[in-house]
Amino acid sequence: MKFDLKCSVQLSRKADEMEEELEEFIKKIEMEADFKWKIEGDKILMEIVSDKKRSHEIILQIYKKIAKFFGMHKIGLRQIYIDEYKIEFEVEKKPLEKIEIPFAEVEINERIVLIKIKDKGEEFIRQNYVDRIIRRIREKIEKQYYEGKKEYWNLLWKSSEKKHVWNKDPSEEMQKRGWIKLIGKGKWFYFPPSAEIMRAMEKIALNEVVLPLGFKEVIQPMHVSFETWMKTGHLEGMPGEIYYICEPKSREIKEWEKFVDLLKIKREVDEKELLKNLKTPKAGICYAQCPNIYTALAGKTIAEDSLPILLFDRSTPSDRYEAGGKHGIERVDEFHRIEIVYIGTKEQLINIKEKLIEKYRHVFEDILDLEWRMAKVTPFYLQQAGIAGGEEDEVEGTVDFEAYLPYRGDRSKEWLEIQNISIVGEKYIKAFNIKSQKSILWSGCSGIGLERWMVAFLAQKGVEPDKWPNEFKKYLNKLPEMPEFL
Numbered sequence: 257m258k259f260d261l262k263c264s265v266q267l268s269r270k271a272d273e274m275e276e277e278l279e280e281f282i283k284k285i286e287m288e289a290d291f292k293w294k295i296e297g298d299k300i301l302m303e304i305v306s307d308k309k310r311s312h313e314i315i316l317q318i319y320k321k322i323a324k325f326f327g328m329h330k331i332g333l334r335q336i337y338i339d340e341y342k343i344e345f346e347v348e349k350k351p352l353e354k355i356e357i358p359f360a361e362v363e364i365n366e367r368i369v370l371i372k373i374k375d376k377g378e379e380f381i382r383q384n385y386v387d388r389i390i391r392r393i394r395e396k397i398e399k400q401y402y403e404g405k406k407e408y409w410n411l412l413w414k415s416s417e418k419k420h421v422w423n424k425d426p427s428e429e430m431q432k433r434g435w436i437k438l439i440g441k442g443k444w445f446y447f448p449p450s451a452e453i454m455r456a457m458e459k460i461a462l463n464e465v466v467l468p469l470g471f472k473e474v475i476q477p478m479h480v481s482f483e484t485w486m487k488t489g490h491l492e493g494m495p496g497e498i499y500y501i502c503e504p505k506s507r508e509i510k511e512w513e514k515f516v517d518l519l520k521i522k523r524e525v526d527e528k529e530l531l532k533n534l535k536t537p538k539a540g541i542c543y544a545q546c547p548n549i550y551t552a553l554a555g556k557t558i559a560e561d562s563l564p565i566l567l568f569d570r571s572t573p574s575d576r577y578e579a580g581g582k583h584g585i586e587r588v589d590e591f592h593r594i595e596i597v598y599i600g601t602k603e604q605l606i607n608i609k610e611k612l613i614e615k616y617r618h619v620f621e622d623i624l625d626l627e628w629r630m631a632k633v634t635p636f637y638l639q640q641a642g643i644a645g646g647e648e649d650e651v652e653g654t655v656d657f658e659a660y661l662p663y664r665g666d667r668s669k670e671w672l673e674i675q676n677i678s679i680v681g682e683k684y685i686k687a688f689n690i691k692s693q694k695s696i697l698w699s700g701c702s703g704i705g706l707e708r709w710m711v712a713f714l715a716q717k718g719v720e721p722d723k724w725p726n727e728f729k730k731y732l733n734k735l736p737e738m739p740e741f742l
């Protein structure tokens with residue numbers, strides 16, 4: 257790498273006469289780079305060229321020393337000003353496309369990247385923007401290589417083929433019967449029959465999996481702060497899938513008067529006036545339930561006796577701005593999940609994962625009687641980062657549970673992910689600074705998608721309770737009637 261920093265510092269008065277004395281002073285400073293400087297009136301101009309230590313780090317040390325020197329002569333120093341900072345570094349792979357980044361010009365020549373940063377204040381160096389710009393460029397190049405590639409998928413287990421009672425699309429059928437109604441983009445209203453089916457799924461998950469394994473319920477806010485999502489990575493990972501929340505600037509009726517006037521006169525919302533009354537978002541609606549659980553545990557030291565920590569949430573729906581592929585109740589913008597979170601030693605987590613798989617298997621085989629399968633999945637970017645290589649016996653990573661949807665036909669590919677089990681190692685433990693007395697902690701979560709369980713079940717077993725498996729009928733054997741609409 258090569259760092260070439262041209263910068264200047266404003267002095268409180270002209271100081272050309274100090275040059276010789278300063279030269280003597282600087283000679284005594286041990287320098288790890290090529291350092292040039294001169295005084296020009298009330299300014300000191302500097303250039304630091306280095307191929308090891310970063311010039312922006314060196315300048316901070318030099319600045320401290322010369323501030324002392326000028327201080328002795330009663331001359332004050334303003335902050336460092338970056339006139340031009342050129343950095344050259346090598347990357348592993350040749351970028352496939354042009355790269356752009358805020359704050360810097362980027363030039364690429366095969367595997368050599370040259371960035372140029374101009375006219376910036378001292379904050380820029382102090383806040384470590386430079387290193388982050390370099391890291392982000394490397395990340396963008398990596399991404400060019402894995403974008404569009406499929407995630408790694410490896411079958412772990414598959415149930416036997418089962419006979420299905422029909423091959424209709426349950427969402428369509430429920431809509432025909434009036435059991436579900438679309439209200440807004442990807443958001444459904446569930447009338448009593450469909451609501452009872454979803455609640456039966458929830459009861460099964462709780463009674464057969466979550467509670468017997470010792471998970472305890474929590475209740476969390478539906479709002480998730482940006483700080484939380486910056487720690488989990490959601491804000492950088494899926495900013496385009498979040499439903500953002502705006503607070504009003506004020507709750508005073510007076511402040512909203514014009515908005516109400518316009519509403520009453522135009523009989524529609526005046527968007528400009530509305531936006532004037534809203535703050536910019538600092539939070540969003542729950543995307544997955546685990547981030548707020550980690551936030552609740554942030555900074556805590558967990559007693560050994562309390563390990564593993566086993567919690568679950570079913571209090572808040574999850575909202576996601578889904579693009580294409582929305583269909584019926586299986587890919588929606590608002591869905592209902594039970595999410596369980598486990599924190600413990602690696603051994604404890606291996607044990608929990610085994611027990612979870614055993615319980616889920618019991619539900620899908622013995623109660624819902626589904627045609628389903630389990631696969632180890634690793635998104636390509638994680639394989640790349642070496643976080644999870646996708647080995648079958650590897651603990652970190654995700655297991656997806658999928659069910660076959662007969663109405664879609666082709667048995668070789670029409671499977672829907674209905675839930676997953678993830679173990680993420682120390683990732684979130686570190687991000688949220690959760691500690692134990694002595695053990696190294698790992699964590700993970702498992703999201704049970706109730707709409708997905710429901711769709712899988714109804715797609716295979718139909719919507720007539722008399723055709724449902726007996727074990728399921730123990731949870732629900734009769735549906736409430738729909739009101740009659742004329």
Ligand code: ATP
Nearest residue numbers: 578586587588591673674675676703704705707708
């Ligand atoms: P996909 O690849 O299908 O978008 P995902 O990787 O985004 O899924 P996760 O974030 O792993 O899903 O969420 C875990 C579970 O949440 C899924 O197994 C599923 O049960 C449920 N889920 C996720 N997105 C939706 C959605 N849009 N509609 C209904 N359920 C969903």
Ligand code: ZN
Nearest residue numbers: 544545546701
């Ligand atoms: Zn989670």
Ligand code: MG
Nearest residue numbers: 494497576578
């Ligand atoms: Mg998704």
